[in-house]
Amino acid sequence: MTGLMISLADAVAMIPDGARIMIGGFLGVGTPHRLIGELVRQRRRGLTIIANDTARPHFGIGRLIDEKLIKKLIVTHIGTNPETQRQMIAGDIEVELCPQGTLAERIRAAGYGLGGVLTPTGVGTLASEGKRALEIDGRTFLLEPPLKADFALIGAHRADYCGNLAYFLTARNFNPIMAMAADMVIVEPHEIVPVGVIGPDEVVTPHILVDYLIEREHHHG
Amino acid sequence: MDDKILIATRVARELHDGALVNLGIGLPTLVAKYLPAGVEVFFQSENGLIGMAPVPEAGMEDEYLTDAGGGHIGAIPGSCSFDSCLSFGLIRGGHLDVTVLGGLQVDEAGHLANWMVPGKMVPGMGGAMDLVTGAKRVIVAMTHKAKTGSKIVERCTMPLTALRRVDLVVTELAVIEPTADGLMLKEVAPGVTPAQVAAATAAKLLIPKSVPEMTLAT
Numbered sequence: 001m002t003g004l005m006i007s008l009a010d011a012v013a014m015i016p017d018g019a020r021i022m023i024g025g026f027l028g029v030g031t032p033h034r035l036i037g038e039l040v041r042q043r044r045r046g047l048t049i050i051a052n053d054t055a056r057p058h059f060g061i062g063r064l065i066d067e068k069l070i071k072k073l074i075v076t077h078i079g080t081n082p083e084t085q086r087q088m089i090a091g092d093i094e095v096e097l098c099p100q101g102t103l104a105e106r107i108r109a110a111g112y113g114l115g116g117v118l119t120p121t122g123v124g125t126l127a128s129e130g131k132r133a134l135e136i137d138g139r140t141f142l143l144e145p146p147l148k149a150d151f152a153l154i155g156a157h158r159a160d161y162c163g164n165l166a167y168f169l170t171a172r173n174f175n176p177i178m179a180m181a182a183d184m185v186i187v188e189p190h191e192i193v194p195v196g197v198i199g200p201d202e203v204v205t206p207h208i209l210v211d212y213l214i215e216r217e218h219h220h221g
Numbered sequence: 222m223d224d225k226i227l228i229a230t231r232v233a234r235e236l237h238d239g240a241l242v243n244l245g246i247g248l249p250t251l252v253a254k255y256l257p258a259g260v261e262v263f264f265q266s267e268n269g270l271i272g273m274a275p276v277p278e279a280g281m282e283d284e285y286l287t288d289a290g291g292g293h294i295g296a297i298p299g300s301c302s303f304d305s306c307l308s309f310g311l312i313r314g315g316h317l318d319v320t321v322l323g324g325l326q327v328d329e330a331g332h333l334a335n336w337m338v339p340g341k342m343v344p345g346m347g348g349a350m351d352l353v354t355g356a357k358r359v360i361v362a363m364t365h366k367a368k369t370g371s372k373i374v375e376r377c378t379m380p381l382t383a384l385r386r387v388d389l390v391v392t393e394l395a396v397i398e399p400t401a402d403g404l405m406l407k408e409v410a411p412g413v414t415p416a417q418v419a420a421a422t423a424a425k426l427l428i429p430k431s432v433p434e435m436t437l438a439t
Contacts, residue, residue: 026269026287026291026305027268027287027290027291028291029268029284029285029287029291030285052305053345053347055291075345076345076347076348077344077345077346077347078343078344079342079344079347080291085342085343085344088343089343097343097345097346099346099347099349100267100305100309100346100348100351101308101309101310101312101313101348101350101351101355102350102351103305104304104305104306104308104309105306105309108306119313120313120354120355121350121351121354121383122354122383123354124381124384125380125381125382125384126380127346127350157285167302168285169269169270169283169285169286169296169302170266170269170270170286170287171285172269172302172303172304173268173269173304173305174304175304177304177305177306
């Protein structure tokens with residue numbers, strides 16, 4: 001099991017302009033902040049970002065907004081970032097708003113090999129525009145298509161030497177499902193520990209899903 | 222009593238012991254502070270936790286233990302964390318007993334609009350559409366009036382959050398229950414008359430002969 005480790009710079013060098021990227025996190029909690037910083041440093045442009053939100057200016061995905069590196073957003077909420085709203089109103093960013101549970105299920109559908117999901121959420125609202133409605137046992141559901149990406153940037157608490165991942169409290173959020181739904185999965189863990197430290201029952205994301213682990217920052221010389 | 226505290230106190234009386242409850246950001250968050258004595262509920266935070274609690278003491282905040290507004294929280298013994306799919310499975314799948322949400326408008330059909338003001342503010346729906354669609358009971362906690370007029374209207378002019386009829390609306394003036402027949406005035410705030418509620422409401426209110434005053438004691 002070798003070849004998992006990669007430097008921050010080399011990892012982002014694999015991501016082209018215009019890439020479609022899922023980024024884990026919820027208002028910056030569980031977000032891979034170093035990878036975002038490196039996307040900014042290497043000036044990746046025209047990105048399509050799939051995420052829960054755009055955090056706030058100068059923080060988390062908000063940094064990609066600050067630098068105008070995003071072409072399209074598929075998110076559930078932008079209320080915490082006035083700059084995202086400003087760019088949307090100015091026509092600089094295309095924003096597709098998706099109910100949070102629906103976003104999660106669309107990502108899961110892609111990762112689990114499903115052709116979409118049927119959800120009652122959004123029926124009769126603006127979220128149903130352009131969607132097929134189906135009636136099942138007398139209830140109306142919307143057919144929501146799966147959502148895939150070229151890259152998933154994952155924030156994890158722990159990775160082991162194989163690439164098994166565990167998360168911490170509310171930093172889990174979208175990370176495990178995104179790790180299933182992208183062609184290449186790049187993980188920014190807080191700790192990298194020997195195999196066995198994360199017991200089989202504590203592994204949330206199995207190692208076979210992980211392509212690369214970002215090297216840690218070294219604080220001890 | 223401050224309007225928001227009054228609303229939170231009255232909503233808190235709707236929560237039963239052992240319930241799984243989701244509180245929206247803003248006014249609804251206050252409800253947790255006014256639970257009646259002896260009632261223990263489990264608070265879900267839709268970013269992935271059951272067992273949300275206040276931070277026990279300043280300095281004990283953890284950057285990976287946050288609510289759906291990104292604020293620091295604590296967690297009670299027995300808390301559990303999970304991913305966004307499971308969190309919304311709980312919400313959509315009929316496992317969430319009560320959601321308390323803020324509102325921009327509620328109309329005679331009991332429809333709620335609470336996620337965007339066209340042309341002005343487009344924050345996005347976040348989890349609101351799933352919560353209103355899926356929770357067993359939906360309580361709207363909001364002030365009765367906005368600067369532009371009553372928030373209780375004949376028909377919502379702002380985009381709907383869901384087609385589901387909400388179960389209860391609690392304002393600083395009244396408790397109103399949307400029913401198949403229309404908006405039923407159930408209670409008035411202390412010192413408020415049904416006529417005053419009707420005057421502050423831009424929708425038809427069904428007013429029974431006798432309307433009790435809200436009980437606020439905890």
